[in-house]
Amino acid sequence: MTNNPRKTISRRFCVLQIVCSIVAVGGPATALAAPLDLLWQDPFATQGYIVPLGKTWTGAPNNLPRATLPEAKPFRKPQSLAALTAYALAHNPQTRVAWENLRASAAGIGVADAAFLPSLSLSANAVRSQSNTTAGFRIPVLNSSSESLSLTWVxxxxxxxxxxxxxxxAQLYLSGFQNNQALNQVALTVTQNYYQVIGQKALVQSYRQTVREDRANLDAARLKQRSGMATIADVLQAKSALAQAVAQLLSAQATLRSDQAALAESCGLPPYNPIPVAPLNLHHLPPDITPRMAALVHLAVRNNPLVQEAAARILAARATLREDEAQGLPSLAFSMSAGKRFQNNLQPSENWALGFTLKVPLFTGFQQSYAIQEAQRQERSARASLNQEAQSIALTVAQDYQTVMGARSAARASQIAVESARASLAAIRAQYRVGLATMLNLLSAQATLTSAEQTRVQDITTAYTQLANLVNALGMIGLPRNEAGLPALGAGPKE
Structure with missing residues (x-):
């Protein structure tokens, strides 16, 4: 039976018209979609997952992972900075993230090593098929199965x-230095929060003393008013000073609670977990720095994790460059396979093959040459970044060094100012009792003492905090004497 060529051409023309009509209906915006895809806009009802505009989406699954807060830990005695730092390094989530990334990078080396070994695979398939001939005869059902084992080795x-x-x-090196940076950052945060807490506790104690002194001034003003030696103005001035001191005390106590929550969080504990700490010794100055600034700069450039990470990026860039260069070179691989094929009730047939494959890249559309150029530029960029990071760390060390020295000198001067203000207050209080000084003089002396005590606390805590910043810039968690010549930072202030 022969087909009419005119009818065949007519059918093809009709199909072409249908396809063109579908594309025309879809319009220019959907012309790239397959013709039949244009018949249904949303066959899987994906818009059912969407809520109206402005409404809260509630499509989260029931098995969505939940965040958990750490368990509270009771402390029976005041904790030193060294103990809190050690606990934070083991429990802070930031160190856990960095450590897990390090473990993942170590597994990546195993992935790279596996490329040197051959790959072995087993495959099996079963097929049941039947077909008809063009003459109208039906071929019997054919059942076949085959199993094969193949080996490939570059x-x-x-x-x-x-x-x-x-x-x-190189990625392992990067993760290792990032892990060290996370440890340093956690230690720095704990140290800063620690001295913030003990400094704020000292301010609270100072405000409490001011409240007691202002209450005593108010009692003295009332007593002198009853005896006719003072006016109501003295009493009102004393009341105003007492109210202001109480407000400052309440504000300082609220700040202390906030600082305590920050310290607990940096240690990997719930923010409501109380941590007792030793009080700040206001008569003990921060330790002095014995090495010269130039020696500290060289030490930081050698040991800071950020500088080491920048150096490791150069190794990664160089490895990427060698990898891109090798991509354009020939490769030789060995392959071997063997298998059996079963068909209906016939005897199985066997097959095997041994061969070598030589792959020689000839033209990649200039992709390989551009990849090499990109890797070369990235390697140069990594070298420039190393120098930039080293200069940045050197500047940080120099600034922290000067800040520590200045804060230590300021703390020594503030101690003298506190002793002078305390002596002045005692003298004016004695003069006020005998009528040789006014309430305004007494309150002014009290305010001077309070301000001097606040300045002393701030200078001492600033010196300790800046010393911690210097430790972090040096790439250390502590400062051992045998390496940097600095006293160990971690035992907290002496009592």
Whole structure:
């Protein structure tokens, strides 16, 4: 039976018209979609997951992972800075994240090493098929199954796998230095919060003393008023000073509670977990720095994790460059396979093959050459970033060094100012009792003493905090004497 050529052409023309009509209906915006896709706008009802505009979306699954807060830990005695730092390094989530990333990078080296070994795979399939001939005869159902075992082994590739392993090793270095940076950052945060807490506790104690002194001034003003030696103005001035001191005390106590919550959080504890700490010794100055600033700068450039991480990025860029260069070179692989094929009730047939595959890249559309150029530029950028990071750390060390020295000198001067203000207050109080000084003189002396005590606390805590910043810039958690010549920072202030 022969087909009419005119009818065949007519049918094809009709199909072409239908396709063109579908594309025309879809319009220019949907012309890239398959013709039949244009018949249904949302066959899987995906818009059912959307809520009206302005409404809260409630489509979260029941098995969505939930965040958990750490368990509270009771402390029976005041904690030193060293103990809190050690606890934070083991329990702060930031150190856990960095450590898990380090473990993942270590597994990446195993992935790179696996490329040197052969790959072995087993495959099996079963097929039941039937077909008809053009003459109208039906071929019987054919049942067949086959199993095969194949091995592939890359023998030589001009250093591609070695470059990939070096890249994985560089990623391990990066994760290691990032882990060290996380440890330093957690230690720095704990130290800053620790001295913030003990400094704020000292301010609270100072405000309490001011409240007691202002209450005593009010009692003295009332007593002198009853005896006719003072006016109501003295009493009102004393009341105003007492109210202001109470307000400052309440504000300082609220700030202390906030600082205590920050300290608990930095240690990996709930913010409501109380942590007792030793009080700040206001008569003990922060330790002096014995090494010269230039020696500290060189030490920081050598040990700071940020500088080390920038150096490791150069190794990663170099490995990437070698990997891109090897991609354009020939590779030789060995392959071997063997299998059996079963068909209906016939005897199984066997097959095997051994072969070598040589792959020689000839033209990649200039992709390979541009990849090499990109890797070369990234390697140069990484070298520039290393120098930039080193200069930044050197500047940080120099600034922290000067800040520590200045704060220590200021703390020594503030101690003298406190002793002078305390002596002046005692003298004016004695003069006020005998009528040789006014209430305004007494309150002014009291305010001077309070301000001097606040300045002393701030200078001492600033010196300790800036010393912690210097430790962090040096790439250390503590300052051992045998390496930097500095006293150890971590035992907290002496009692």
């Amino acid at each position: 023998l030589y590739e001009f250093g591609l796998r070695a470059a990939q392993r070096d890249n994985a090793l």
